[in-house]
Amino acid sequence: MGRKFFVGGNWKCNGTTEEVKKIVSTLNDAQVPSQDVVEVVVSPPFVFLPLVKNSLRPDFHVAAQNAWVKKGGAFTGEVSVEMLVNLDIPWVILGHSERRLILGESNEFVGDKVAYALAQGLKVIACVGETLEQRESGSTMDVVAAQTKAIAERISNWSDVVLAYEPVWAIGTGKVATPAQAQEVHLELRKWLQANVNAEVAATTRIIYGGSVNGANCKELAAQPDVDGFLVGGASLKPEFIDIIKAAEVKQNA
Numbered sequence: 001m002g003r004k005f006f007v008g009g010n011w012k013c014n015g016t017t018e019e020v021k022k023i024v025s026t027l028n029d030a031q032v033p034s035q036d037v038v039e040v041v042v043s044p045p046f047v048f049l050p051l052v053k054n055s056l057r058p059d060f061h062v063a064a065q066n067a068w069v070k071k072g073g074a075f076t077g078e079v080s081v082e083m084l085v086n087l088d089i090p091w092v093i094l095g096h097s098e099r100r101l102i103l104g105e106s107n108e109f110v111g112d113k114v115a116y117a118l119a120q121g122l123k124v125i126a127c128v129g130e131t132l133e134q135r136e137s138g139s140t141m142d143v144v145a146a147q148t149k150a151i152a153e154r155i156s157n158w159s160d161v162v163l164a165y166e167p168v169w170a171i172g173t174g175k176v177a178t179p180a181q182a183q184e185v186h187l188e189l190r191k192w193l194q195a196n197v198n199a200e201v202a203a204t205t206r207i208i209y210g211g212s213v214n215g216a217n218c219k220e221l222a223a224q225p226d227v228d229g230f231l232v233g234g235a236s237l238k239p240e241f242i243d244i245i246k247a248a249e250v251k252q253n254a
């Protein structure tokens with residue numbers, strides 16, 4: 001199958017220097033499966049990226065939580081892709097629902113960001129997901145397909161993209177999607193990629209789940225055939241993130 005398990009930790013807008021040092025030290029001391037089995041990427045706020053990059057174990061990598069849509073310049077408050085490349089930051093999270101919904105980023109804007117970041121050599125964790133209202137009205141697949149389409153229309157190479165399905169109603173709510181709910185959308189997304197991109201991209205692109213993942217629910221989710229890992233928020237700030245990384249072993253034993 002060849003889809004290496006991927007565990008991302010999205011620290012969001014959290015942390016002090018002391019807290020960040022503590023999380024890094026916990027991660028550095030952890031016994032986890034090897035890089036051949038699981039790819040681990042943590043995403044601190046921009047201001048802590050150099051600290052984390054310089055102190056984190058070499059088998060774990062870092063991601064920015066956002067980047068500007070095109071070349072940097074007169075865009076007060078933004079951080080450009082070029083700056084991330086300059087700092088040797090390999091990954092960026094784009095299209096997180098908090099940016100789509102709170103900061104008003106449209107599907108097209110997110111698609112443009114993904115295309116620009118990939119073109120400059122970054123790897124992208126691209127997020128999609130429906131709100132509770134959209135789920136209840138039966139439009140989950142239409143919503144995630146439209147979000148994915150806006151990306152697919154703008155890129156030709158998916159090898160540096162990880163697709164994160166993060167239902168908005170499950171984010172930070174403690175209300176995790178059931179393994180069946182996650183599997184259903186992941187499979188539909190894979191079918192969408194097959195029909196609209198190609199079979200190889202559908203078979204090889206990692207589709208990870210995010211939304212109230214924790215040490216207790218991660219194994220059952222990881223056992224789903226189309227769940228290739230996680231994007232973890234709150235629990236990525238805690239030692240239980242190590243247990244979530246270890247959920248990769250579920251795939252090995254499958």
Ligand SMILES: O=C(CO)COP(=O)(O)O
Binds near residue numbers: 166173174234
């Ligand atoms: O938004 C998320 C990761 O990007 C998920 O957040 P929680 O794990 O805190 O629900």
